[in-house]
Amino acid sequence: MRQKPYIPPFVFGILALICLSIAPYLVFMYAGIEKEMGLAQKIFYYHVPSAFSMFLGSFLCFVFSIFYLWKRDKNCDLWAACSAEVSLLFGTLVLITGAIWAKPIWGAWWVWDAQLTLTLILWLILAAYHMLRTYIEDAVQSARFRAVLGIIGFLNVPFIHYATKLWRTHHPEVVRGEEISLPPDMKIAFFFCVITFFALFFALLFKRVSLAKARDELESLKAKI
């Protein structure tokens, strides 16, 4: 049985490719240079959209985990695991770009800023989720436990957010609730980068899911022999 050509990763891949080649132009040529932070501010266009993608991934993992426990559909588990994995990747990007940003602005690689700490703790939970998968042999049990962790872990986000906020805040308040205090040129570049990173996120996610499905199919074919 040959697998059907899988369209979504291809479409999102092309979209991400086009967007990724336009984004640097918007970031470096079109958007102005910020007065206080200078060129270092440019990393904002990659840092914040990566963070959005990370949260999107964790949220998808949460939703698919609930669906898995409810419907016991193996595909839900597959989607939850892949979302968590891609989310972990974007989380790593957030942490690295955050450290690069913090060095010139705050003079240290890591300052325990509230939002970065939130990302770090979520990253740790995602890493634990990933480890849980590798350390359990029984596939069904592993899926069930990961779904439980996916739900418990995502529920933790508001608590980490509130706790780190009470604890300390260093972050530049760019995104304040509904209203965004950016000049129009930066706003356009920023929103374009958000679209770019979401396209990249979905391209990776669909690709990852199709890979996981192919692997499952291979396993079942092997078992038949």
Added chain:
Amino acid sequence: MPLFFLQTLAILQKDLKTEWRTRERLSAMAFFALLVVIIFNFIYEPGSPIIKTVAPGIFWIATAFAGLLGLSRSYAIETQNDCLMGLRLTPADPGAIFLGKMLGNTLTMLILEALILPILVIFLNLQIAEALPRLILPILLGTLGFAAIGTLFSSMSLNTRLREAFLPLLTLPIFIPALLAAIESFRAVLEGSKITDWLVLSGAFVALYIAACLLLFEYVLED
């Protein structure tokens, strides 16, 4: 009394009885906590004023680490002689099993904390006598939160290849916000400042996680 609470009480009674007959778990936890407190003392100069600011942290690290030791045992005893199968076969609600075990762990940890506090007073020369009444609520909330997620994860970690060693990897990241609240409110009590915000945080943490674990324990228990 509703059946659910009767079942919870039965599980709680069973756990406390087995613990009381051996006292194995509690003595190991207390000794480990003592070691943690003593080892932390070597990090700082003796009599250094910094000890006062880090004492709440030392208290909670000792509690959490010793607690993890005890939590992993609380479920490991069920794996002997197929006790777990017995538990599954009882007509008790999975939520009741969870709640009974969680309350048992909470009580054990509260006894442990009652032992750690005097150790801190003696070794760190901490004055907590008049702050003690205000300390009870934040410590109780922190312990409940820890016991809730720890009890859920202890049954999960036993099924991994690393067994008990996997428990901290699951529990600690989730516990961080509640741990932060517990440490900060302890410190605020010692300094005599307000702790309402932190109490709200720990209270919400406890409420949400006990509810979530009650619902999810069923999926952890099934075979």
